Amino acid sequence: MGIPLPRCTTGPISHLRSVKRIAILASGSGTNAQRLVEHFRDHPAASVVLIGCDQPSAGVLQRAWDLGVPAFLFNGAQLRDGTLLRELQGQAIDLVVLAGFLRLIPASLVQAYPRRILNIHPALLPKYGGKGMYGHHVHTAVIAAGEQESGITIHFVNERYDEGEHLLQARCPVLPGDTPGTLAARVHALEHAHYPVVVEQVVLG
Numbered sequence: 780m781g782i783p784l785p786r787c788t789t790g791p792i793s794h795l796r797s798v799k800r801i802a803i804l805a806s807g808s809g810t811n812a813q814r815l816v817e818h819f820r821d822h823p824a825a826s827v828v829l830i831g832c833d834q835p836s837a838g839v840l841q842r843a844w845d846l847g848v849p850a851f852l853f854n855g856a857q858l859r860d861g862t863l864l865r866e867l868q869g870q871a872i873d874l875v876v877l878a879g880f881l882r883l884i885p886a887s888l889v890q891a892y893p894r895r896i897l898n899i900h901p902a903l904l905p906k907y908g909g910k911g912m913y914g915h916h917v918h919t920a921v922i923a924a925g926e927q928e929s930g931i932t933i934h935f936v937n938e939r940y941d942e943g944e945h946l947l948q949a950r951c952p953v954l955p956g957d958t959p960g961t962l963a964a965r966v967h968a969l970e971h972a973h974y975p976v977v978v979e980q981v982v983l984g
Contacts, residue, residue: 798822798823798824798825798826799824799825799826799873799874799982800825800826800828800829800870800871800872800873800874801815801819801825801826801827801828801829801872801873801874801875801876801978801982802827802828802829802830802831802867802870802872802874802875802876803815803816803827803829803830803831803875803876803877803878804830804831804832804833804875804876804877804878804880805830805831805832805837805839805877805878805879805880806832806833806834806837806839806879806880806881806882807834807837807838807839807879807881807914808837808838808839808842808879809830809837809838809839809840809841809842809843809878809879810967810971811878811879811899811970811971811974812827812830812839812842812843812878812879813842813846814970814971814974814975815827815876815878815974815975815978816830816846816848817846818975818978818979819975819978819979822979824979824982824983825873825874825978825979825982827848828848828849828870828872829848829849829850829851829866829867829870829872830842830843830848830849830850830851831850831851831852831853831863831866831867832850832851832852832853833852833853833854833855833858833880833881833882835852839878839879840852851863851866853866855882858882858884858885858888859885861887863888864887864888864891867888867891867892868891873895874892874895874896874897874978874981874982875888875892875895875896875897875936876896876897876978877896877897877898877899877936878899878974879913879914880898881913883910883938883939883940884896884936884938885938886938889936889937889938894935894944895981896935896936897933897934897935897936897946897977897978897981898933898934898935898936898941898943899931899932899933899970899974900917900931900932900933900934900941901913901914901917901918901929901931901963901966901967901970902917902921902929902930902931902932902966903928903929903930903931903932903948903950904932904934904941904945904948905941905942906926907920907921908932908940908941908942909940909941910940912940912941914963915959915960915963918959918960918962918963918966919959921953921962922953922957922958922959922962926953927952927953928950928951928952928953929950929951929953929962929965929966930948930949930950930951930966930969931947931948931949931966931969931970931973931974932945932947932948933945933946933947933948933973933974933977934946946977946980946981947973947977949969949972949973951965951966951968951969952965
């Protein structure tokens with residue numbers, strides 16, 4: 780269920796509405812979501828006003844509570860039947876940011892937010908993308924293939940997994956003796972450094 784947003788009763792409405800309203804969708808622990816919330820706290824152009832999650836036990840829900848950001852819990856059927864879309868539209872969301880969200884975004888949501896849904900992938904697409912390629916699965920595959928570098932890809936979302944237009948790629952080495960965990964730490968550092976900046980660039984247009 781969603782938690783209603785607090786109403787602001789001061790300041791001109793035109794000024795308030797000029798601030799872009801960001802929703803984050805996440806399925807996991809929420810470290811990228813936290814970085815985004817912190818980056819846009821008191822930002823003059825945008826604010827994270829909603830965190831949507833499809834996993835009742837996900838750590839991102841506790842982070843949303845701790846950060847004071849309203850949360851909306853939904854399931855796969857509600858993603859597909861338009862329930863989530865109606866929630867986003869009801870909250871006047873301008874930009875949707877995926878941060879470890881594992882489900883395929885339905886065409887109806889993509890069409891409602893053209894070039895306004897962003898995702899971050901923990902590899903250098905088009906390699907190691909597609910259904911089932913997330914988290915440690917990606918890092919395991921990168922190491923098994925003997926790659927010398929990995930990194931992140933930030934891209935717009937379309938109707939297919941990891942195939943939207945690229946906005947940024949950042950790279951890091953794959954070191955001798957790396958495990959999926961050690962490589963993940965290096966990739967996460969790239970995510971935390973670059974994702975808020977790219978989202979801000981999209982907000983500023």
